[in-house]
Amino acid sequence: MSHTLRLTALTGLVACALVVSFAGSASANGSAFFKPAGSNEKVDLVYFGKIKGTRGQNLDFVECEISDGVFEVRWENDRPGHYRSPDIGKFIKGYGAPVDPKALFITCFADGHEVVSQRVPRRAQGIHQVDFVLPSVPGKVSFTDVLAETDPTREQAPGHSGLMWMVPGLLAFVAIGAAVRK
Numbered sequence: 001m002s003h004t005l006r007l008t009a010l011t012g013l014v015a016c017a018l019v020v021s022f023a024g025s026a027s028a029n030g031s032a033f034f035k036p037a038g039s040n041e042k043v044d045l046v047y048f049g050k051i052k053g054t055r056g057q058n059l060d061f062v063e064c065e066i067s068d069g070v071f072e073v074r075w076e077n078d079r080p081g082h083y084r085s086p087d088i089g090k091f092i093k094g095y096g097a098p099v100d101p102k103a104l105f106i107t108c109f110a111d112g113h114e115v116v117s118q119r120v121p122r123r124a125q126g127i128h129q130v131d132f133v134l135p136s137v138p139g140k141v142s143f144t145d146v147l148a149e150t151d152p153t154r155e156q157a158p159g160h161s162g163l164m165w166m167v168p169g170l171l172a173f174v175a176i177g178a179a180v181r182k
Helices: 003-026 088-094 143-150 162-181
Strands: 045-053 063-067 072-076 082-084 105-109 116-119 126-129 132-134
Touching (some): 045 088
Antiparallel strands (some): 045 082
């Protein structure tokens, strides 16, 4: 085995190792957004729950909103049939206002489904579950139902496929090999 080939192989292995080492943070699919910012910080006030249709199907492409009548925060569901809000407590306290759970309500919007709003639990701290069932609008076919029911790959969070990391690894291997040959 020639010196150039060994160097190319070693450089390729190092590049692949770097890609794999960063894969966990890159494929978080937004999860890091919901975790505490520092090791000593705790989640202040977060809501999560299931989003289903009246037939029990998991809904995807759902927009959620939490509001108290003065401010509103919007986000999309994190995976089919599930949502998790940003840290609402930190958001409200960041503006210097006290958290009043009596005034908070969550609203979910999905194509082909009725808009549903619910009051949140009357606790000002912690992680709380609020589930939703969104009735279908009669006579309207929803693409959220069709995609959530027919695409089994959507159950797996995007970014968790090993093949996705193979392409950048191979490209890095080829680029490094070409650079070493020059």
